[in-house]
Amino acid sequence: MRTGMDFPAYLGVALAAVCWGSVGVLVRWSGMAGHEPQLVLLRSALAAVFFCGTALLSGRGHQLRMGRKPALLLASGLLLTFHWVVFFKAINSLALGQAVFITYLAPVLVAALAPLLLRERLEGITVVALLLALAGLFLFTLTASGEGRLRPEGLAFALLAALSYALLLIILKRLREEVHALTVAFYQSLVNVVVLLPFVAFRPFPAAGVNWPSVLVLGLFHSGLVGLLYINAVKGVKAQHVGVISYLEPLSAYVFGWLALGEGLGWSDLLGGMLILAGGLLVVLYRPPAAVGPPPKA
Secondary structure (H helix, E strand, O other), X not given: OOOXXXXXXXXXXXXXXXXXXXXXXXXXXXXXXXXXXXXXXXXHHHHHHHHHHHHHHOOOHHHHOOOOOHHHHHHHHHHHHHHHHHHHHHHHHOOHHHHHHHHOOHHHHXXXXXXXXXXXOOOHHHHHHHXXXXXXXXXXXXXXXXXXXXXXXXXXXXXXXXXXXXXXHHHHHHHOOOOOHHHHHHHHHHHHHHHHHHHHOOOOOOHHHOOHHHHHHHHHHHHHHHHHHHHHHHHHOOHHHHHHHOOHHHHHHHHHHHHHHOOOOOHHHHHHHXXXXXHHHHHHHHOOHHHOOOOOOO
């Protein structure tokens, strides 16, 4: 073990990543396929109540103030709303491993977009990472027919989830400089609710088919408790290491999909997923620490 390593903090980030890998299973079990906006609304409302209650009960009510950069904070909430809806749709349209692996194109997309959006220099390692990720995506398309095929609409949702996640990472890079993580998590959840409520208020709700325990676990445990664990643990972990540990999420998602849903991936999917992860890890390991690391899954 390296001297000075905060082992409990590293363990906390790793546990959060593994727990988030089971989100897709609960989305499937929720019984809300085709009603993803409603599911995001319920999950976000539960998370917002959890974060608000935690802040007030712990004497950190001041962290519920928007503080600096309110416009950027609200923009991150809007983007996260879109991300969760398309990500949940990808989960309901593809094998769980396919959806999560493709979404994890995001760190590579951040590196590719940084020269345009952040005026950073394009590095050679970014080009190599992008080529690896694209090769992995191509291998996913080899399952375009037969059982476990890569459905076009599912691919579109997963790519939109990856792109929105990448843009969210870029916004959070700016927010983290001056806004507390709990503040970000609370307002992102609150914006999710406010934005989605008008869209789902007059749409049919599948009350009879909803698996409420799954919805409650998604909101209170995954977004609330695990999100809080991540927020507190990540302070003791180097940003670059957070980026590496985060790759436990897609790996655990594959395992959860196999164990809970019986969704084993073919050789091309597994190899494609490994190439996407390799591209992401190259970015994480060889780019400046401030450019990497996932946002809290609030």
